[in-house]
Amino acid sequence: MAQESTSRNRGKYTAAIIGAGPAGCICAYYLQEYLDVTLFDKGKFLRTILPTGGGRCNLAHAEYDFRELAANYPRGEKFLYSVFSKFGTSDTVDFFEKIGVKVYTQDDNRIFPVSNSSADVRDKLLKSISKCHFVKEGVNKIQPLENCWKVETEKSTYAFDYVIVATGGHSGYELLKKLDIKIQPPTQSLVGLTTKEDFSSIAGVSVNDILFTHKGLSGPSIYKISSIRARDEFPYKLSLHLASCPDFQEDLNSNPHKEIKNLLGQIIPKSLALWILNSQNINPETPCHNIDGKTRDKILNKLTDFEVTVTGKVPDGEVVTCGGVDLKGINSKTLESKQYSGLYFCGEVLDIDGFCGGFNLQNCWSTGYIVSQSIINA
Numbered sequence: 001m002a003q004e005s006t007s008r009n010r011g012k013y014t015a016a017i018i019g020a021g022p023a024g025c026i027c028a029y030y031l032q033e034y035l036d037v038t039l040f041d042k043g044k045f046l047r048t049i050l051p052t053g054g055g056r057c058n059l060a061h062a063e064y065d066f067r068e069l070a071a072n073y074p075r076g077e078k079f080l081y082s083v084f085s086k087f088g089t090s091d092t093v094d095f096f097e098k099i100g101v102k103v104y105t106q107d108d109n110r111i112f113p114v115s116n117s118s119a120d121v122r123d124k125l126l127k128s129i130s131k132c133h134f135v136k137e138g139v140n141k142i143q144p145l146e147n148c149w150k151v152e153t154e155k156s157t158y159a160f161d162y163v164i165v166a167t168g169g170h171s172g173y174e175l176l177k178k179l180d181i182k183i184q185p186p187t188q189s190l191v192g193l194t195t196k197e198d199f200s201s202i203a204g205v206s207v208n209d210i211l212f213t214h215k216g217l218s219g220p221s222i223y224k225i226s227s228i229r230a231r232d233e234f235p236y237k238l239s240l241h242l243a244s245c246p247d248f249q250e251d252l253n254s255n256p257h258k259e260i261k262n263l264l265g266q267i268i269p270k271s272l273a274l275w276i277l278n279s280q281n282i283n284p285e286t287p288c289h290n291i292d293g294k295t296r297d298k299i300l301n302k303l304t305d306f307e308v309t310v311t312g313k314v315p316d317g318e319v320v321t322c323g324g325v326d327l328k329g330i331n332s333k334t335l336e337s338k339q340y341s342g343l344y345f346c347g348e349v350l351d352i353d354g355f356c357g358g359f360n361l362q363n364c365w366s367t368g369y370i371v372s373q374s375i376i377n378a
């Protein structure tokens with residue numbers, strides 16, 4: 001850290017990292033041996049890692065091919081090729097092992113710490129960056145001067161050779177607007193969706209990774225859709241695949257006296273079966289032998305092409321930001337601003353966001369690392 005007059009006076013270059021979230025902290029880790037690093041945060045350092053993975057910290061995804069990994073980012077895919085080719089999933093695992101966080105891979109390829117504790121990851125990561133200065137102050141302004149960057153907080157003014165913006169997806173854009181840096185408008189991704197249809201009578205029912213809620217829909221499949229369609233205007237229609245039943249006619253034939261609600265209840269949760277039958281004005285007690293071809297097709301159609309009208313978002317998921325610093329203004333090899341020399345970006349502040357499953361933290365680890373190497377080699 002250096003007050004305005006003391007930039008470079010320690011013989012080492014100085015760097016300010018604004019935002020001590022996952023991206024800022026990994027960047028600090030790699031920089032601290034080479035530069036005099038100051039981390040600024042307006043709140044508790046690295047607190048944003050605590051709720052991740054439901055408190056277990058899903059810190060990466062076991063996808064080791066950089067192109068396949070990048071395919072999980074609706075915003076940023078191509079930009080991330082160069083980033084992930086230099087720091088991918090195996091580098092993340094190595095990094096955590098190095099700072100004392102052993103990890104394991106779940107059956108669904110999500111990677112977690114063996115401790116299953118984000119608090120543990122936070123402690124180890126904070127310990128690993130002990131050579132840095134920690135300043136608990138919100139940064140209000142950054143400004144390029146002739147030979148350095150001026151950083152203004154609510155309490156003081158500092159000067160640095162390099163500034164790294166790692167302010168995440170929820171704030172920090174104001175700092176950048178003052179510098180005329182283009183921001184893609186932020187909107188929420190990885191969220192639940194509200195629907196025109198009322199599913200409150202089946203709230204809590206889950207099928208094929210789709211969860212019906214009081215307000216509409218949620219669950220892993222819906223989070224993914226909310227990400228892909230993050231910028232779509234409301235209302236829009238969705239067609240959902242609830243279940244496959246290629247032998248439905250055969251099932252009807254072999255259970256002639258079974259009520260249709262019970263047969264359908266073997267394929268999908270019974271309350272959902274009832275909801276579907278009622279929505280189609282089909283008597284749930286109809287014996288299967290009385291289900292004619294037209295009625296059968298109506299039911300089948302609901303199972304494979306369940307149409308809903310989406311009316312809005314509910315912030316009940318991982319909630320990451322779609323939008324942020326426009327990638328066109330950033331050099332993808334160095335993550336330095338094309339407008340300002342010495343200004344770098346990493347993490348969610350960039351217009352990069354991925355699906356659930358460890359991809360958003362991976363973006364932080366990878367971009368944080370790239371920024372550190374660009375500065376060390378500048």
Ligand SMILES: Cc1cc2nc3c(=O)[nH]c(=O)nc-3n(C[C@H](O)[C@H](O)[C@H](O)COP(=O)(O)OP(=O)(O)OC[C@H]3O[C@@H](n4cnc5c(N)ncnc54)[C@H](O)[C@@H]3O)c2cc1C
Pocket residue numbers: 018019020021022023024040041042043044046047048049051052053054057058059060137138139140166167168169170171172175317318319320346347348349357358359360361362364
């Ligand atoms: C509930 C929840 C669960 C999640 N679970 C997962 C998961 O399991 N796996 C996964 O991959 N992703 C997960 N994510 C997403 C992941 O947490 C984020 O993508 C990640 O935290 C972004 O890191 P970051 O360092 O870019 O920014 P942040 O974590 O947002 O950190 C930015 C920091 O900058 C500080 N800051 C901002 N502006 C200023 C300023 N002007 N001055 C000083 N400080 C400032 C903030 O206080 C903050 O501490 C989850 C998100 C949520 C909300």
